Structure formats: C-alpha cells, structure tokens
Amino acid sequence: MREIRNEQLKLSAFYDQLENGLDVFVIPRAGFKQTYALFATKYGSIDREFVVPGESEATIVPDGIAHFLEHKMFEQENGEDVFNTFGRYGAMTNAFTSFDTTAYLFQSTDNIDQNLTVLLDFVQAPYFTDESVEKEKGIIEQEIRMYDDNPDWRVYFNFIEGLYQVHPIAIDIAGTAETIQEVTKETLYKCYNTFYHPSNMSIVVVGDVDPLHTHELIKNNQAAKDFQRQPEIERIMVEEPREVRREHHIERMQVSMPKLQFGYKDMSRPAGKEMIINEYATSIGLEALIGRSSALFNRMYEEGLVDKRFGWSYEGTPRFAHSIFGGNTKDPDRVLQLVEAAFADATQNGISAADFERARNKMIGQMVATLDSAKGIARSFSSYFFRDADFFDIIGVMEGLTLEQVNQRLREHLVPEMRTVSLVLPKEM
Amino acid sequence: MDQFQTREERGIHVHVLPTDKFRMNTIVATFTQELCEETVTPLALLPYLLNRGSEQYPTPEKLQLALDGLYGASLFASIDKKGERLVVDFSMNVPNEKFLKQGEGLFQKALGILSDVMLRPRTEADGFLAEYVQAEVEQQKKRIAAAVDDKINYAGDRCTEEMTKGEPYAIPRLGYAEKLDDVTPQSLYQLYQDVLRTAPIHIYVIGDVQPEDVFAPIFSVFDMEREPQVDFAPVKIVHETSEIKEVDRFDVAQGKLNVGIWANVAWESEDYAAMQVLNGLFGVFPHSKLFVNVREKHSLAYYCMSRLDGHKGVITIFAGVEIDKIEQALAIIKEQFEAIKKGEISQEEMEFTIAGLVNAYKTAMDTPTSIADFHLNGLIAGRIRSREEMIEKFQRVTIEDVIRVAQGMQFDTIYTLRNEEGNHDA
Numbered sequence: 001m002r003e004i005r006n007e008q009l010k011l012s013a014f015y016d017q018l019e020n021g022l023d024v025f026v027i028p029r030a031g032f033k034q035t036y037a038l039f040a041t042k043y044g045s046i047d048r049e050f051v052v053p054g055e056s057e058a059t060i061v062p063d064g065i066a067h068f069l070e071h072k073m074f075e076q077e078n079g080e081d082v083f084n085t086f087g088r089y090g091a092m093t094n095a096f097t098s099f100d101t102t103a104y105l106f107q108s109t110d111n112i113d114q115n116l117t118v119l120l121d122f123v124q125a126p127y128f129t130d131e132s133v134e135k136e137k138g139i140i141e142q143e144i145r146m147y148d149d150n151p152d153w154r155v156y157f158n159f160i161e162g163l164y165q166v167h168p169i170a171i172d173i174a175g176t177a178e179t180i181q182e183v184t185k186e187t188l189y190k191c192y193n194t195f196y197h198p199s200n201m202s203i204v205v206v207g208d209v210d211p212l213h214t215h216e217l218i219k220n221n222q223a224a225k226d227f228q229r230q231p232e233i234e235r236i237m238v239e240e241p242r243e244v245r246r247e248h249h250i251e252r253m254q255v256s257m258p259k260l261q262f263g264y265k266d267m268s269r270p271a272g273k274e275m276i277i278n279e280y281a282t283s284i285g286l287e288a289l290i291g292r293s294s295a296l297f298n299r300m301y302e303e304g305l306v307d308k309r310f311g312w313s314y315e316g317t318p319r320f321a322h323s324i325f326g327g328n329t330k331d332p333d334r335v336l337q338l339v340e341a342a343f344a345d346a347t348q349n350g351i352s353a354a355d356f357e358r359a360r361n362k363m364i365g366q367m368v369a370t371l372d373s374a375k376g377i378a379r380s381f382s383s384y385f386f387r388d389a390d391f392f393d394i395i396g397v398m399e400g401l402t403l404e405q406v407n408q409r410l411r412e413h414l415v416p417e418m419r420t421v422s423l424v425l426p427k428e429m
Numbered sequence: 430m431d432q433f434q435t436r437e438e439r440g441i442h443v444h445v446l447p448t449d450k451f452r453m454n455t456i457v458a459t460f461t462q463e464l465c466e467e468t469v470t471p472l473a474l475l476p477y478l479l480n481r482g483s484e485q486y487p488t489p490e491k492l493q494l495a496l497d498g499l500y501g502a503s504l505f506a507s508i509d510k511k512g513e514r515l516v517v518d519f520s521m522n523v524p525n526e527k528f529l530k531q532g533e534g535l536f537q538k539a540l541g542i543l544s545d546v547m548l549r550p551r552t553e554a555d556g557f558l559a560e561y562v563q564a565e566v567e568q569q570k571k572r573i574a575a576a577v578d579d580k581i582n583y584a585g586d587r588c589t590e591e592m593t594k595g596e597p598y599a600i601p602r603l604g605y606a607e608k609l610d611d612v613t614p615q616s617l618y619q620l621y622q623d624v625l626r627t628a629p630i631h632i633y634v635i636g637d638v639q640p641e642d643v644f645a646p647i648f649s650v651f652d653m654e655r656e657p658q659v660d661f662a663p664v665k666i667v668h669e670t671s672e673i674k675e676v677d678r679f680d681v682a683q684g685k686l687n688v689g690i691w692a693n694v695a696w697e698s699e700d701y702a703a704m705q706v707l708n709g710l711f712g713v714f715p716h717s718k719l720f721v722n723v724r725e726k727h728s729l730a731y732y733c734m735s736r737l738d739g740h741k742g743v744i745t746i747f748a749g750v751e752i753d754k755i756e757q758a759l760a761i762i763k764e765q766f767e768a769i770k771k772g773e774i775s776q777e778e779m780e781f782t783i784a785g786l787v788n789a790y791k792t793a794m795d796t797p798t799s800i801a802d803f804h805l806n807g808l809i810a811g812r813i814r815s816r817e818e819m820i821e822k823f824q825r826v827t828i829e830d831v832i833r834v835a836q837g838m839q840f841d842t843i844y845t846l847r848n849e850e851g852n853h854d855a
Contacts, residue, residue, distance in 0.1 A: 008528065008529075010527075010528065030450070034795050081716075083720075084715075084777075084781070087714060087716040088780070089784065091788065092785070093715070108788055109788050109792060135728050137728075138729070139730070139731055141751075142730055142750070145751070146581075146731055149681050149682050149683055150579075254577070254680050256574035256578055257575065292493045293490060293493035298490040302489070304564060307572075328571070328575065361500050362501035364500060365524045365529075368500075368529070369522065369524065372451045372453050374795065399530070
C-alpha cells in the first residue's frame with residue numbers, strides 16, 4: 001500500500017492493487033462521523049456489446065441490463081435482502097448505474113468493519129432466479145414510468161439522443177418497458193461474470209478510518225475468495241460520427257414553462273491527465289463565458305429570461321464527451337440567439353484574462369468544497385480512477401492552465417454544427 | 430466538541446461552532462416569522478429580492494463577481510417552512526484559505542457581503558428599488574407555477590394542503606401568485622423593517638474560527654433597534670380524523686398515491702422519539718414495511734415511503750404506482766399500518782429502525798447546514814434536544830411505545846394524482 005499525498009489540500013489517499021486485481025483506496029478524513037464506501041465496476045449502460053472472456057463471438061445484451069443487474073444484486077441466496085443485512089448494522093445502502101459505471105455503496109457511523117464485509121460479500125455473490133428476475137420487471141417498469149413523467153429527465157435524455165447518432169449512450173440507462181422484458185437470469189449472469197471481476201472494479205473508503213486496518217480487512221476478505229485472473233474485457237464500441245443526430249427536438253408535456261437544454265458533442269476525448277486538462281480548460285472557459293457572473297448570464301437574467309438555476313456542465317470521458325447548457329425559460333429562441341452571439345464572439349476573440357482568472361479561482365474553490373463531503377470525495381475519486389486519472393491532479397492542472405489553452409479549447413469545442421437543442425414545451429391545456 | 434457557543438443581544442442570537450473538520454467555513458443567518466395568509470406572499474419574496482443586490486454590490490452581476498472573487502464562495506437565499514413558521518434563510522459557504530495558494534481574510538470578507546445583502550438593500554422613495562421588486566415578482570410567479578412540474582412533491586403538497594385546510598399549515602411556502610401584484614416596493618420595505626425589528630434572529634457560524642472573533646463583528650453590523658417577538662401562535666397538533674378523498678387529473682404515465690395521517694404527537698412530547706421510530710418502521714428505510722410489502726413483495730411501486738413533519742405531527746405517505754393498481758396499493762398500505770397498530774413488529778425491525786435513525790442523526794453532524802438546521806428546528810418547536818439525547822431516547826423506545834402511539838392514528842386524507850381517463854370517483 002502506498003500513500004498518495006496532496007500537500008495543498010492536506011489530504012492523503014492510500015492505494016493498493018490486490019492480487020486479484022481489485023484497486024483499493026482508503027482516504028482518511030479526521031473528525032467525520034460517517035464512513036462512506038463505494039464499490040464500483042467499470043460497467044454501465046453503454047457496454048451493450050462485448051466479447052465474454054473465453055468466447056470468440058461478440059454478445060449484444062438487452063438495453064437496460066446493467067441497471068437491471070444492479071437491482072438484482074440486492075437479493076441473496078440465503079433469502080435475506082441485502083438492505084436487511086445492512087440494516088442490522090445501522091448502515092444506509094444504495095446503488096446507482098450510470099453510462100459507464102455501476103456502484104454499490106453504504107454509509108454508516110458504526111460497525112464499519114461489518115458493513116465493509118457485507119458490501120464486499122454481497123456484490124461478489126450474485127444469486128438470481130427466474131422468478132425473482134420476473135418480479136423485478138414490475139418494479140423497474142414503475143421506475144421507468146416515473147422518469148417518463150419527469151420533464152427534467154425527458155429534456156436531458158432527448159438532448160443526449162439528439163447529440164449521438166450511434167453511440168449507446170443514447171439508450172436510456174434503465175432501458176424501456178419493452179427491452180427489460182428480454183432480460184433473463186442467464187444474460188444477467190453473463191454480464192455479471194464479464195464485468196464484476198475484481199480486476200474491473202475498485203473500492204473507495206472515506207471516513208475517520210485507519211488506512212492500515214481498512215486495507216488489511218479488504219485484502220483478507222479478497223484473499224479468502226477464489227478469483228482467477230481475468231483477461232482484459234473486449235468492449236466493442238461503434239465509431240460515433242462527428243455530426244449530431246438532429247439539430248432540434250421538441251417534446252410536449254404538462255409543464256409550467258419551457259425547459260431548454262442544448263450542448264455540443266466533443267470529439268476530443270483523451271484519457272488520463274490529458275483528460276483532466278481538457279475537462280478543466282473547457283470548464284473554466286464555459287464558466288467564464290456563461291457562469292453566473294458572466295456578462296451573458298447577467299444579460300439573460302436581467303431580461304427575465306432565466307433564473308439562477310440556469311447553468312452549464314461538461315462531461316469529458318474517454319468514451320464520450322459533451323457540454324450541456326440549460327434551464328427553464330419563457331423564451332428559448334431569445335436565449336439561443338443571445339448565446340449564439342456570445343459564443344461566436346468568444347470563439348473569435350477569446351475570453352479576457354480577468355474572466356479566466358475569476359473562473360479558475362471559482363473552480364478551485366468548488367473543488368475544495370467537494371472535500372467536505374465523504375460522498376463527494378468517494379465518487380470523484382472513483383470516477384477519475386476509472387478514466388485513468390487522479391482526482392488529486394485537478395487542482396494542479398487548474399493552476400497550470402493558461403488563457404491561451406482555454407481559448408483554444410473553446411474554439412475547438414463550440415462548433416455550431418456539433419450542437420443539438422432539446423426542448424420540453426408546455427402542452428396546450 | 431459539537432457544542433455551539435452562543436451569545437445573544439437584542440434577540441439576535443449568534444451560535445458559533447469552532448471546528449477544524451471542514452475545508453469550508455459556513456454562515457447561516459435566519460429570520461423567523463409567523464406563517465400567515467396576510468404576510469406569506471411578500472415574506473417569501475424577501476430573500477430572493479435581497480439576494481439580487483445591495484448598496485455595495487448593487488446588481489446581481491456585481492454581487493456574483495464579489496462572491497467569485499472569494500474563490501467561489503456561495504450565497505443562497507431561500508424561504509423555509511418549518512411547521513407554521515416561515516424562515517427567511519441565508520446560507521454562505523467560503524473556502525478556508527489554508528487550503529488555497531492565495532487568498533486571505535476570506536471569512537471576514539464573506540461576512541461583509543452577507544451582512545450587506547441582508548441589511549443594506551437598494552432603496553428609493555421609502556421603498557425597495559421598484560425595478561428589482563418587479564423582476565422578483567415575475568420570478569416568483571414562475572417559481573410558484575413550476576411546482577406542478579415535479580409531480581412527486583406536488584402530489585405530497587396537495588395531500589397535506591387538503592388535510593390541513595383552514596390551518597396555517599396549509600399555506601404554501603412561496604405564498605400566492607394572485608397576491609403578488611398587490612406587493613409594492615413600499616409595502617414590502619415596511620414589512621422588511623418589521624422583520625428586522627421583531628424577528629428572532631439566529632446566526633450560525635461553523636468552521637475554523639474563534640468565537641470571540643465572530644461575536645463582535647456580527648453584533649456591530651446587526652446594530653438595529655429591536656423589539657424581538659417572543660410569543661408565537663401555538664400550533665394545533667391533536668386532530669379528529671376526517672375522511673377526505675381528493676383526486677387531481679393530469680396527463681401522466683404513472684399515478685401518485687399519497688395518504689395523510691395525523692400523528693397527534695407534539696415535538697415536545699415524551700412520545701416524540703416513539704413517533705419517529707413508528708414512522709421509520711413504516712416507511713423510511715428499505716427494511717420498512719412499505720418498501721418491503723408494496724415494492725419488494727408485490728412489485729407495485731418503485732418508491733413507497735412515509736415522511737414525518739415533527740413540527741405539525743403529520744405523516745405523509747408517498748407512492749408512485751401504476752394507475753390501475755392504486756386501489757391495490759392503498760389496500761396494502763392500509764394493511765401494513767394496521768399491522769403496526771396490532772404490534773406485528775419484529776424485534777429485528779425495531780433494532781434496524783433504531784440503528785437507522787441513530788445513523789442518520791450522527792451523519793447529519795458531517796454537514797454544517799444540517800447542524801444549524803437541527804438546532805433551529807429545536808428552537809422553533811420549543812424544545813431543543815441534543816443529538817446525544819435523541820439517540821439515547823431512540824434506544825429506549827419499545828414496541829409497546831410504538832403501539833401506544835400508533836393507536837391514536839387513522840388515515841385522514843387519501844389523495845391520488847392520475848390520468849384523465851377512468852373512473853372519476855376513484
């Protein structure tokens with residue numbers, strides 16, 4: 001086990017890769033009452049086509065299966081629901097599935113060792129029956145219906161769908177009421193056996209814990225289980241073209257005001273430290289350009305076009321990358337008009353040195369704020385690690401960025417043809 | 430450790446919790462007022478209006494620039510409904526410069542911005558700046574209208590609104606859209622002056638600070654003449670059960686079912702902890718009866734839970750259910766509640782629930798705003814219990830206590846939100 005130290009943030013991560021390939025991080029946070037542990041696999045909704053280790057043919061799985069699998073992991077062979085097992089030790093437990101990750105977590109203030117053991121054991125002991133798989137379909141169908149009625153989710157997903165032509169990111173994470181019917185016990189096991197091998201997983205523990213003790217516990221737990229080393233998983237990714245699927249999409253729902261989301265596909269998708277440089281050069285540029293203290297935002301705010309929740313975000317990963325802008329607005333056309341003008345000006349003339357400094361300092365402060373949340377630390381650490389990057393590098397990367405890099409990135413990213421617009425408009429009542 | 434050091438002058442209470450646990454320093458400043466029909470609409474507008482700009486930071490842009498200048502300090506202003514009180518709430522978060530390469534005196538600067546926003550608003554002709562009032566009135570209309578966009582919470586609010594009709598509790602947090610046009614810059618400014626003079630003020634500071642460095646600067650900026658209000662209208666807790674059925678219709682894919690129950694237990698009651706345990710057994714945790722039976726056993730819902738507002742003694746059940754199966758879900762929910770009344774509670778369910786509550790209470794100590802909120806809830810409800818005290822009380826709750834508390838409870842209001850088709854009496 002080795003210590004990775006960030007002097008400025010006064011924070012250490014203790015790291016080790018176990019013999020079975022599992023990556024372990026322990027991040028002590030003195031004074032915290034809670035311990036938060038995240039056991040994650042590099043497997044999400046976009047992993048729909050792959051070669052199962054040992055087979056020669058590619059497998060295509062039903063849409064929504066990674067999420068279905070996450071639900072089914074909570075059942076155990078002894079008949080006890082995992083929620084109950086954690087309940088015994090006073091832990092709060094949960095799980096989530098994203099485009100490229102499935103993660104299981106607990107948060108508790110007592111019985112940390114027991115809870116860690118439960119977490120490791122239940123994720124490594126799948127138990128599915130035909131009957132329980134069938135039963136889960138009703139629950140997931142209600143989850144899908146809930147999202148169907150959520151206009152924020154609809155506007156977001158229509159956006160993603162509009163941006164990508166063939167990339168599996170455009171498939172809803174939960175699948176559809178129809179595709180989940182295709183899920184069987186056998187396909188679940190197949191996905192599990194491919195993606196839940198320790199060498200494709202990591203565990204991050206954050207809290208007022210002793211790193212040596214915690215590491216030892218995880219190590220012994222893993223050593224007692226029989227895992228053969230597994231070769232790299234071959235994930236089959238289709239080549240996503242530059243062009244967006246569509247420029248514009250409208251859905252009508254019963255909402256009080258139009259909801260607008262738009263953004264740009266990014267073809268520049270490095271991994272590792274380059275990814276962080278790309279991500280933060282873009283983010284600082286976007287914050288300067290449309291963040292809450294920008295001239296553009298304040299123009300829109302003063303015209304009564306947007307409220308303070310109007311915002312931007314950028315997601316840059318090796319497998320997909322895009323920016324998103326949006327919020328509620330009474331006049332989406334006017335917003336787009338103002339944005340287009342400001343973006344065109346920024347790509348031509350660049351942002352100013354003062355705006356660059358301000359945006360950078362703000363983002364450094366926000367990074368420090370993440371460190372006050374056990375969940376924030378664990379989630380950030382885990383997601384950067386899966387993208388071959390180190391969360392601790394962010395602050396140094398930001399400090400090293402130049403105005404020229406940021407302006408260059410804005411020119412690269414804000415290409416009008418690579419934009420899609422998604423709207424949810426009020427239905428005529 | 431974990432104890433506030435408090436000093437009070439003229440009804441202004443400053444609570445300081447010195448700790449080096451966090452990388453950020455936090456200030457939460459609150460004005461407490463009665464929740465009533467006449468003032469709710471303008472009061473709810475106040476935090477948003479003040480947060481638009483002040484003497485020193487006269488526009489939203491200048492204010493935001495000042496905050497960004499403090500390494501992304503954040504300042505949120507909002508209105509909270511705590512039982513039958515309204516709380517005008519400002520919360521500020523600023524990095525501790527120990528973790529930055531540059532920056533100094535960030536906390537004192539943040540305090541300066543906060544007090545300017547709270548105490549030195551932009552005015553003209555004996556009122557607030559008319560332009561700003563007009564802009565915030567428009568924003569508020571949109572906020573009020575947007576409630577319907579989130580069907581889960583909309584349905585929950587509609588259920589308690591029907592249940593508590595005629596009592597202050599039914600008043601919506603943001604007030605009434607139709608009354609916003611009656612608000613003038615002068616009437617709102619007058620109300621603001623009343624709030625400054627009479628509202629109990631509680632200011633929380635949590636972070637790497639010395640109490641003595643905090644008290645004096647705060648009292649010197651909050652230097653107004655005061656006649657703090659001491660007595661607030663009592664909150665009616667005990668209710669006869671009525672059988673209300675309400676249906677709203679929308680174009681939705683999923684039905685929402687909500688049930689309101691009078692717990693008939695007050696915050697200051699010795700049964701407060703037992704009421705929390707009851708609610709926990711019923712619908713807070715994944716081992717709770719609602720989750721296990723409605724979701725896991727019958728696959729009827731993705732979520733089915735209960736929420737307790739201890740300020741009013743109201744338990745509200747939330748479920749998202751297939752429209753055809755609302756009646757079936759309601760029958761199971763009812764059956765599960767009856768099971769609690771009959772004492773069909775295992776020792777295991779009790780242990781898990783108490784452990785879950787203890788975990789939630791301890792975990793809240795890791796979030797500065799939760800520490801402040803917990804304290805203010807106790808103040809408003811008229812009885813402060815420390816976390817340690819609550820944890821001890823939870824551990825003493827018995828099944829008999831839960832049964833006794835449950836015996837007094839009935840389903841009061843059954844609310845459904847569903848599609849346009851189907852039986853209109855359902």
